[in-house]
Amino acid sequence: MKTICFYFQIHQPFRLKRYRFFDIGNDHYYYDDFSNEEIIRRIAEKCYIPANRTILDMIKSSGGKFKVAFSISGTAIEQMEIYAPEVIDSFKELAATGNVEFLAETYSHSLASLADKEEFKDQIRMHKEKIHSLFGVTPKVFRNTELIYSDTISEWVYKAGFKGMITEGAKHVLGWKSPNYLYTSKVQPLLKLLLKNDRFSEDISDRFNNYAWNEYPLTADKFISWIAETPPEQQIINLFMNYEVLGSYHPAESGIFDFFKALPRFAAEKEIGFILPSEAFNLLKPVDSISVPYPMSWVDEERDCSAWLGNLLQQEAFTKLKEIVERVRLCEDRRIRQDWNYLQSSDHFYYMSTKHMGGGAFSPYDNPYEAFNNYMNVLSDFILRVEAQYPTSIENEELNSLLTTIKNQGLEIESLKKELDKFKKKETVTEVKKGKK
Incomplete structure (x- = not known):
């Protein structure tokens, strides 16, 4: 059928x-x-x-x-x-x-x-x-x-x-x-x-x-x-x-x-x-x-990702966003995490497209250059807030070390939780057996 x-x-x-x-x-x-x-x-x-x-x-x-x-x-x-x-x-x-x-x-x-x-x-x-x-x-x-x-x-x-x-x-x-x-x-x-x-x-x-x-x-x-x-x-x-x-x-x-x-x-x-x-x-x-060795999408005749990353404006904005991902990952500030999510929406990059002149009817900007300038101003302020918590003076190796430590601690906590659950189950089974006797 x-x-x-x-x-x-x-x-x-x-x-x-x-x-x-x-x-x-x-x-x-x-x-x-x-x-x-x-x-x-x-x-x-x-x-x-x-x-x-x-x-x-x-x-x-x-x-x-x-x-x-x-x-x-x-x-x-x-x-x-x-x-x-x-x-x-x-x-x-x-x-x-x-x-x-x-x-x-x-x-x-x-x-x-x-x-x-x-x-x-x-x-x-x-x-x-x-x-x-x-x-x-x-x-x-x-x-x-x-x-x-x-x-x-x-x-x-x-x-x-x-x-x-x-x-x-x-x-x-x-x-x-x-x-x-x-x-x-x-x-x-x-x-x-x-x-x-x-x-x-x-x-x-x-x-x-x-x-x-x-x-x-x-x-x-x-x-x-x-x-x-x-x-x-x-x-x-x-x-x-x-x-x-x-x-x-x-x-x-x-x-x-x-x-x-x-x-x-x-x-x-x-x-x-x-x-x-x-x-x-x-x-x-x-x-x-x-097999799709290079990313495809459902947008435009090319069906590729050039609608978001096809010009220098988009690539520059995306690169700046990527550069702070490790520092943001360390942040526990709720507002920073929320802004990080909102600033990642693909629409911001679509508005910078010169293929569609800023997204056409979908863009709140008059042109892609205005979209780029506005986004980069916002991103600049956001980066300042992130760096206030995790300064650029912290080298990437040190930052990676911190991330590795945090990840290992998380895995250890997860392992201990599993051991505790096993112990609780074992204890429950023992109590049930004693009750039957």
């Missing part, structure tokens, strides 16, 4: 306020609260709330056959908690159906996978804990920021405890192969991969409301018939997209919600089902492995 795997990305960064050179050292609060609240409230009203209502109706009207996965960044969740708590409640209602899966990702929607293995692991841990605290589930499948993937990242993800990951079905990687199968990592065969079907995903995300498209208007029965016409041996159609497709990118008056509501009915007529990523990894068998 052919199946459809729906996954939606949800992310919002903490946008920075206009931060001048003269603010460095004097103002340690970096965020544009007004814009952050206005944007999350607007998107919640246009997209999150009506889209969640639509998804819930689809699950109920299909008799539980419709299923969908979400990847919600930690920074998006925090803003929902602050400015739109009703969105969190609606996601909890979806979670209660059992037909919704929450994926793991980097907490800050960051580029940590391109820079630092330990930071990458920390952000995954933070995100898993956040998802569990809100929805009572522990994510089993990983989805990296903007579907960024490489052979090296696949090894890191597997070692982080995941058996499955979703990513882009880039043509320069797949060649003649179809994305409509389950694959594995070339360097880590135990990590299974679901690959985005570009054509069908972008028919909805990019072309649905395009009057110039020769297939306009896109209807649910037409779309499902296209999927049904794919070769019968192709196992799964992965439809991966931004959740804002529903209501924001394509407004309600475009018919996008009606289109989605009709999908389960026409899918049932064609004997096409819906499946969650974790179910796909359990039920389907991989047909081949793929």
Whole structure:
């Protein structure tokens, strides 16, 4: 039976306020609260709330056959908690159906996978804990920021405890192969991969409301018939997209919600089902492995990482951020740790892109150079705060020694805890035996 795997990305960064050179050292609060609240409230009203209502109706009207996965960044969740708590409640209602899966990702929607293995692991841990605290589930499948993937990242993800990951079905990687199968990592065969079907995903995300498209208007029965016409041996159609497709990118008056509501009915007529990523990894068998020596993503025609690190501005900002990772890791100051997370969001680097002239409609800046200057002013102040606690006079060797000591102490504490647990269990068994006598 052919199946459809729906996954939606949800992310919002903490946008920075206009931060001048003269603010460095004097103002340690970096965020544009007004814009952050206005944007999350607007998107919640246009997209999150009506889209969640639509998804819930689809699950109920299909008799539980419709299923969908979400990847919600930690920074998006925090803003929902602050400015739109009703969105969190609606996601909890979806979670209660059992037909919704929450994926793991980097907490800050960051580029940590391109820079630092330990930071990458920390952000995954933070995100898993956040998802569990809100929805009572522990994510089993990983989805990296903007579907960024490489052979090296696949090894890191597997070692982080995941058996499955979703990513882009880039043509320069797949060649003649179809994305409509389950694959594995070339360097880590135990990590299974679901690959985005570009054509069908972008028919909805990019072309649905395009009057110039020769297939306009896109209807649910037409779309499902296209999927049904794919070769019968192709196992799964992965439809991966931004959740804002529903209501924001394509407004309600475009018919996008009606289109989605009709999908389960026409899918049932064609004997096409819906499946969650974790179910796909359990039920389907991989047909081949793929090798990705250089990081790819789902952005732009190149499907690479140049949208975030393609010019000197972005590379300079990213290098400066990476240089302080070890010192930040030693900090216990809550505000520093929080700012560190927020400053890592990939959006800050996207705004500096000269490919998109600062992110186009998505950027709060007039141009990428303004984005760079503002970010670097903020980062300069942040670095001063970090160095006030861990001065640059501490050499890297000494810093590494401190980190090694802390890590060894942590391992020793963990070992002692395990020994204590064994002792307690042994003592309990002894007491039970004595009681029986």
